[in-house]
Amino acid sequence: MEIVSIEVNSVAELADAPEEYRQAAGKIVRSHAINELYGAQVFDEPAVAFAPTPYWKWLTCRVAMEEYGHHQRFFRLGQKMGISDDAMIPGKTDKRPLTIFEFTMRSWTEFCVIKLLADMAEIIQVEDLMECTFRPLRDEAAKTMPEEKFHAGFGLRSCTELCRTGEGRREVQAAIDALFPGMPAFFGQPHSKNNALYRKWGLKQRTNEAMRADYLERARVLVEDKLGLKLPAPAG
Amino acid sequence: MTFDAAVVAQHAGAIETARWFEATGLPFSDDERGALAALAPRIARVGGWAQARAIADDTRANAAYDAAAREAAALRARAEAAGGTPAVLRALSAVVDRGLPVFFRCARTAIARAGLHDEELSRVAAGAAAEAVYRGALAAALGQPAHPFIALEHAYAAGRWPLARIDETLYVL
Numbered sequence: 001m002e003i004v005s006i007e008v009n010s011v012a013e014l015a016d017a018p019e020e021y022r023q024a025a026g027k028i029v030r031s032h033a034i035n036e037l038y039g040a041q042v043f044d045e046p047a048v049a050f051a052p053t054p055y056w057k058w059l060t061c062r063v064a065m066e067e068y069g070h071h072q073r074f075f076r077l078g079q080k081m082g083i084s085d086d087a088m089i090p091g092k093t094d095k096r097p098l099t100i101f102e103f104t105m106r107s108w109t110e111f112c113v114i115k116l117l118a119d120m121a122e123i124i125q126v127e128d129l130m131e132c133t134f135r136p137l138r139d140e141a142a143k144t145m146p147e148e149k150f151h152a153g154f155g156l157r158s159c160t161e162l163c164r165t166g167e168g169r170r171e172v173q174a175a176i177d178a179l180f181p182g183m184p185a186f187f188g189q190p191h192s193k194n195n196a197l198y199r200k201w202g203l204k205q206r207t208n209e210a211m212r213a214d215y216l217e218r219a220r221v222l223v224e225d226k227l228g229l230k231l232p233a234p235a236g
Numbered sequence: 237m238t239f240d241a242a243v244v245a246q247h248a249g250a251i252e253t254a255r256w257f258e259a260t261g262l263p264f265s266d267d268e269r270g271a272l273a274a275l276a277p278r279i280a281r282v283g284g285w286a287q288a289r290a291i292a293d294d295t296r297a298n299a300a301y302d303a304a305a306r307e308a309a310a311l312r313a314r315a316e317a318a319g320g321t322p323a324v325l326r327a328l329s330a331v332v333d334r335g336l337p338v339f340f341r342c343a344r345t346a347i348a349r350a351g352l353h354d355e356e357l358s359r360v361a362a363g364a365a366a367e368a369v370y371r372g373a374l375a376a377a378l379g380q381p382a383h384p385f386i387a388l389e390h391a392y393a394a395g396r397w398p399l400a401r402i403d404e405t406l407y408v409l
Contacts, residue, residue, distance in 0.1 A: 052295065053292065053293045053294065053295055053297060053298060054293075054297050054298070054301045054364075054400055055289060055292035055293035055360055056293070057301065057363075058292070058360045058361070058363035058364040058367065059356065059359055059360045059363055060363070061363035061366060061367055062340070062359040062362050062363030062366070063363075065335075065336055065362075065363070065366060066336070068329075068336075069332075072333065150355060150359070154356070157356075
């Protein structure tokens with residue numbers, strides 16, 4: 001596959017980049033703006049009601065704010081790149097959020113498992129962006145990473161706490177069984193044309209398949225080694 | 237009833253200059269006692285951040301929290317009926333935008349001053365402050381200056397963390 005050597009240091013420089021590069025960078029920024037906001041809307045905000053005490057409600061409220069803040073980062077970058085506001089807002093654009101957000105969250109335990117497994121997937125995506133050739137995107141990825149790591153760490157701590165009782169362990173396992181099979185789809189299709197384009201321009205470093213394999217191993221470590229539970233097979 | 241988005245903007249604009257968490261752990265002044273008395277029949281001072289988690293994590297605090305959440309939802313519905321959902325959302329997102337860096341920074345500073353380092357507790361406190369300003373701004377924008385949400389927001393802005401109301405007692409750090 002052709003790999004083009006390029007480094008774009010600012011949004012102003014982006015104007016001089018090839019059209020294919022600009023389109024590809026725009027797609028990534030849009031995708032992050034849409035999915036960060038949608039995730040906060042369907043998981044984090046509703047989870048405040050499920051949280052067991054004010055302590056966890058306020059923590060969840062803060063996590064929702066941080067996810068919204070991630071949307072704002074990518075949204076503002078998109079605006080500077082000339083992407084229309086509506087193209088970055090779920091419900092206003094025809095671009096659909098990721099399928100993982102179709103999961104219907106019904107409990108606090110499911111929210112904790114979402115933080116454990118879905119935020120780990122996000123970390124893998126953001127790690128890849130931290131190497132990307134479009135510096136403004138790289139910078140935004142670096143700024144979101146500490147919070148993403150905290151969110152995933154919160155998922156692990158809360159699931160560990162829940163697993164202290166037999167009933168809690170069963171609930172966490174049930175939530176993993178319900179959520180996890182759909183998670184690998186987060187990384188897109190194998191042999192993706194979009195991913196090939198992103199790698200051609202150095203906007204992404206790894207294939208969808210490589211990120212998916214990395215995710216499966218990290219999820220196995222979390223679920224089996226750290227929580228002592230069983231990771232189900234991925235769908236498809 | 238009208239929803240005044242400019243009032244929400246005033247609350248959001250005041251976030252940068254308030255004293256978030258600065259008075260935590262200190263004795264109450266007479267003025268503070270008077271202001272807090274409007275929020276519950278009995279006020280109990282919590283001596284330090286180390287005790288904050290246990291109090292905020294007490295399930296007995298859920299009844300008062302849930303009642304406040306229901307009241308907030310009712311206010312939000314009234315605001316949306318009066319001002320339209322997009323306008324209300326736009327106005328209230330300013331509270332999130334302005335508060336996002338400020339509340340966390342102030343909570344972390346106060347916790348560090350107490351000799352602790354706790355990223356989770358910093359976030360819990362930041363979430364609590366954000367919620368208080370959001371609700372206070374909502375009540376004020378609906379023209380309810382005597383609403384308890386506004387008194388609660390003032391307590392936060394004056395440097396306190398009202399942690400939990402359990403029965404008749406409000407525990408304040």
